[in-house]
Amino acid sequence: MERRTLGQGLSVTKQGLGCMGMSEFYGARNDDESIATIHAYLDAGGNFLDTADMYGPFINEELVGRAIAGRRDDVVLATKFGNQRGGKGEFLGVNGQPEYVRTSCEASLRRLGVETIDLYYQHRVDVNVPVEETWGAMKELVEAGKVRYLGISEASAATLARAHAVHPVTAIQSEYSLWTRDPEDGVLQTCRELGIGFVAYSPLGRGFLTSNEAVRSTTDNHDFRRFQPRFNGENAEKNAQLIASLEQIAHDKQVTVAQLSLAWVLAKGDDVVPIPGTKRRTWLVENLAANDIVLSPSELSALEAAVPRDAVAGERYYPAGMLTLNL
Numbered sequence: 001m002e003r004r005t006l007g008q009g010l011s012v013t014k015q016g017l018g019c020m021g022m023s024e025f026y027g028a029r030n031d032d033e034s035i036a037t038i039h040a041y042l043d044a045g046g047n048f049l050d051t052a053d054m055y056g057p058f059i060n061e062e063l064v065g066r067a068i069a070g071r072r073d074d075v076v077l078a079t080k081f082g083n084q085r086g087g088k089g090e091f092l093g094v095n096g097q098p099e100y101v102r103t104s105c106e107a108s109l110r111r112l113g114v115e116t117i118d119l120y121y122q123h124r125v126d127v128n129v130p131v132e133e134t135w136g137a138m139k140e141l142v143e144a145g146k147v148r149y150l151g152i153s154e155a156s157a158a159t160l161a162r163a164h165a166v167h168p169v170t171a172i173q174s175e176y177s178l179w180t181r182d183p184e185d186g187v188l189q190t191c192r193e194l195g196i197g198f199v200a201y202s203p204l205g206r207g208f209l210t211s212n213e214a215v216r217s218t219t220d221n222h223d224f225r226r227f228q229p230r231f232n233g234e235n236a237e238k239n240a241q242l243i244a245s246l247e248q249i250a251h252d253k254q255v256t257v258a259q260l261s262l263a264w265v266l267a268k269g270d271d272v273v274p275i276p277g278t279k280r281r282t283w284l285v286e287n288l289a290a291n292d293i294v295l296s297p298s299e300l301s302a303l304e305a306a307v308p309r310d311a312v313a314g315e316r317y318y319p320a321g322m323l324t325l326n327l
Contacts, residue, residue, distance in 0.1 A: 001045035001291065004273050006197025007170030010119060010149050012076050014266060015291055016048030017041045017284070018201060018277030023060035025224045026279070031063055034279045038067040042074050044288055050173075050201070050275045052080035052123055053108050057089055061111035072114060078173075078199075079108050080153060082123035094324060096126030098137035105141050121151040121173055122163075125327040131159050135166035142167065151199070156326045157186040161194065169196045176200035176272075178209060178261055178307040179230075179242070180316055182326060191271065200265050203274035204287075205230075208239060209261040211247065229314030238313040245306035255293055258283075262290035264303050 001013040020026075022034035038049065051064045061079060068075050081104035084092040108117060120141065122134055131152075141147040149170035152163055163169050172191060176183050176198070183198065191198050204210055206225050225231045230239055243257065250260045258276075265274040276287045295303070315322050 001047075001288075004197075004270055006119075006199070006271070006273065007149065008168060008195060010076065010170050010197070012048040012273055013046045014273060015046065015262070015288060016050055016078075016199070016273055016275035017046060018275040019049060019051045019060055019064055020055045021277045022279040023056040023063055025055075026277075027223045030279065033281070034063060035067045037279055037281050037284050038064070040281045040284055041288075042068075042071060044284075046288070047074060048076045048078070048273065048275065050078045050199075050277075051112075052083070052121075053104060053111075054080070054083040054085050054123065057085040057087075058107075058111060061108055065111055065113040069113060076118045077112065077114065078119035078121065078151070079112065079117055080121040080123035080173075081105065081108065082121075082126065082153075094124045094126045096122065096129040096131070096134035098133055101134060101137035101141070105146055109146065116145060117147045119149045119151050119170060120147040121153050121171075122155075123153050124324045125152070125155050125159055127327060131155075131163050132166050135163045139167040153201075154325045154327070155187075157190040159327060160187065160190050160196065164194050164196065169194070171197040171199045171273075173199040173201055173275075175202045175316060176265060176268075176274075177203045177205050178246075178264055178303060179205045179239070179312040181309045187326075188269075192269075196271075198269070198272045200272060200274040201277075203265040203276050204258055204261050209243070209246070210258040211243075211250075211256055227318060228316070229318065230312065230316060232314070235314035238311075242307045242311060246303070249299070249302060249306060253293075253299070255290075256286060258286055259290040259293055260303065262287060263293035263295050264300065266290065266293075267295050267300060 003011050004014050051060050084095040151171040153173040246257045250257045
């Protein structure tokens with residue numbers, strides 16, 4: 001699989017694998033199928049796995065650790081800290097305190113069963129702790145050999161630059177897709193000015209940008225999409241109309257809507273790496289096929305016209321979630 005470089009030297013395959021949904025947020029778990037999906041991704045030549053301590057909580061790192069046991073050299077392993085959760089799954093807020101950085105890293109290393117994390121992200125910016133203090137502790141982890149590269153998630157361009165002044169930021173991970181274009185409002189430009197890679201999570205709009213109607217109208221109370229604004233009521237109906245336009249373009253190109261949506265993200269630059277999440281091998285195969293799709297400038301324009309930024313109905317998170325973005 002073709003590779004792309006994040007920052008000043010982290011080589012990853014052009015499409016990563018997001019592991020969050022294997023343990024939480026997207027309905028029932030099936031650990032055996034999830035591990036088989038990770039193995040299929042690695043066998044296909046992929047190397048970039050993404051997890052976080054808060055997924056599960058905690059059990060997703062353990063799952064990934066089991067999946068990569070004996071295959072550590074095949075993997076670029078990314079995890080995150082900062083969205084603090086309790087043992088019963090309760091959300092405790094964002095924590096960027098230096099001591100929490102250190103204890104979180106030690107816990108992640110233990111759960112993953114590794115000696116070093118390849119890419120360690122600050123999952124969300126703590127407005128009560130200067131980013132310089134958080135990144136000072138993260139820099140110490142690099143110096144101690146516990147972490148190789150550092151990243152940040154859902155930060156503004158200004159915060160990204162402040163963190164980079166403390167220690168080079170290898171990648172920022174933020175939501176980016178045809179229906180979430182926030183990074184185009186300065187973050188991508190800052191990345192290119194500073195030599196920072198961009199990792200796009202939810203490049204399929206949490207499954208909305210696919211032909212899977214069941215995802216867009218889920219009734220599973222364990223699927224957090226059911227409670228997100230873009231998946232509800234009139235918003236969902238309006239957004240479904242956008243998919244109809246994509247379906248026609250996909251049909252003409254003889255690809256799926258998901259492949260078309262991923263190809264659009266992949267075409268946004270060699271410094272952009274999408275990490276679509278899936279817990280099933282069937283969807284993995286479909287997603288990876290997007291790597292070979294080439295979009296012409298006219299096709300890119302047609303996709304952006306089919307899903308205009310101002311036509312997407314609803315915020316991408318519920319109100320409390322929106323408060324943690326682009327800080």
